[in-house]
Amino acid sequence: MSYLLIGNISALICDDCIEPLAQARIRVYLPDTRYPAANPKGIFSDLQPLSAKEVLMKADRLLAEASLDEQGNFTLSWKQEHLFTEPLELDLCLDTLPGKTGIQQPRNFHLCTAVLHWKRSINGYIGAYAYVVPSAIWNTIQGEAGAWVITGTVKQRRETGNDQPPLRVEAFNALSGKKIGTAITNEYGRYTLRFSRKDLYHGTLQPIRQGRRHMGPDVYFRIYNNDKLVLSENESHASSPERQDLPPCSCVNLVYRPSVVKWASGQIQGWINDMKVIAGKSRKKREQLHLSNALF
Structure with a gap:
C-alpha cells in the first residue's frame, strides 16, 4: 500500500x-x-x-x-x-x-x-x-528577484476574417532606448515577454526618480509580421501612466492596423507625392517655355 x-x-x-x-x-x-x-x-x-x-x-x-x-x-x-x-x-x-x-x-x-x-x-x-x-x-x-514579465494580447483594429499570423513583439525601455525583450504571439494573439533588471540599461546606473515604486521601465512597443513593421510606437507612448514604472507582473494589450492597410496607405501616399513632383516639374517646364517664346 x-x-x-x-x-x-x-x-x-x-x-x-x-x-x-x-x-x-x-x-x-x-x-x-x-x-x-x-x-x-x-x-x-x-x-x-x-x-x-x-x-x-x-x-x-x-x-x-x-x-x-x-x-x-x-x-x-x-x-x-x-x-x-x-x-x-x-x-x-x-x-x-x-x-x-x-x-x-x-x-x-x-x-x-x-x-x-x-x-x-x-x-x-x-x-x-x-x-x-x-x-x-x-x-x-518576481520583484525581489529583479525579474519582470509582461503579458497581453495583440489584436487587429479591424477584423479581416483571417487567422492572425504569429507576430513578433518587441519592447523598449524609454528611459534608456534599449530593447528589453522579444516575444512571439500564440494562436490566440497572446504574448509573454520576460526580462531582468540587468536588461534595462546599457551598463549605466538606473536613474532614480521620485515616486517610482517598482524601479521598472517605461515601455513602448514595435510589432512585426515576419519582417514587416505593423505597429511602431515611440517614447511618447511610454509617457502614459499605464506604461510608466511597470510592476514586475504587468499586462499590456496592443492593437494594430492590418499590415496590408498600412502598406496600401503608405503606397498611395507615395504615389501622391510622386504626382506632386511630376506636376511641379511640368509647371516649371511650361514657365521656361513661355520665357523662351517671349525672348524670341
Whole structure:
C-alpha cells in the first residue's frame, strides 16, 4: 500500500493570464509534532517564505519530493507508513523563475499544513492538490528577484476574417532606448515577454526618480509580421501612466492596423507625392517655355 499525490502549481501574472511553475520542486513532510499546526485556512493558505536553515532543519521529516513538468503538473508517491488522517506539510522550491530571469538562487516557501483528502484504491490512497499563487504574491517574488514579465494580447483594429499570423513583439525601455525583450504571439494573439533588471540599461546606473515604486521601465512597443513593421510606437507612448514604472507582473494589450492597410496607405501616399513632383516639374517646364517664346 502506498500514497499517490497528484496536482498542479501555477501562478497568476494578471487576472486573465496564468503560468505554470515549470521545473519548480514540491516537497511533502511529516509535520513536526512538537509544534501542532493550527492553520484555519488549511490548503488555501498563502505562501510563506522559508530560510535555508528552516529547510535544512526539517530534512529528516521529508516523505517525497518531485519536480513539476512544463505544465506545472506533479506526481508524488511514498509508502504507506502513516495514517491518511495525519496532517502533512507541503513546501515549494523555486530554483529559477519561469524564463530563467532575475537572480538565480533557490527560493523556498511553505504551501500548507493540512489533512489532505484521500481516496482508497487497490494499491493504496490517491489524493490531489492544486495551488495558484496570487498575482500580488507572484509580483513580490518576481520583484525581489529583479525579474519582470509582461503579458497581453495583440489584436487587429479591424477584423479581416483571417487567422492572425504569429507576430513578433518587441519592447523598449524609454528611459534608456534599449530593447528589453522579444516575444512571439500564440494562436490566440497572446504574448509573454520576460526580462531582468540587468536588461534595462546599457551598463549605466538606473536613474532614480521620485515616486517610482517598482524601479521598472517605461515601455513602448514595435510589432512585426515576419519582417514587416505593423505597429511602431515611440517614447511618447511610454509617457502614459499605464506604461510608466511597470510592476514586475504587468499586462499590456496592443492593437494594430492590418499590415496590408498600412502598406496600401503608405503606397498611395507615395504615389501622391510622386504626382506632386511630376506636376511641379511640368509647371516649371511650361514657365521656361513661355520665357523662351517671349525672348524670341
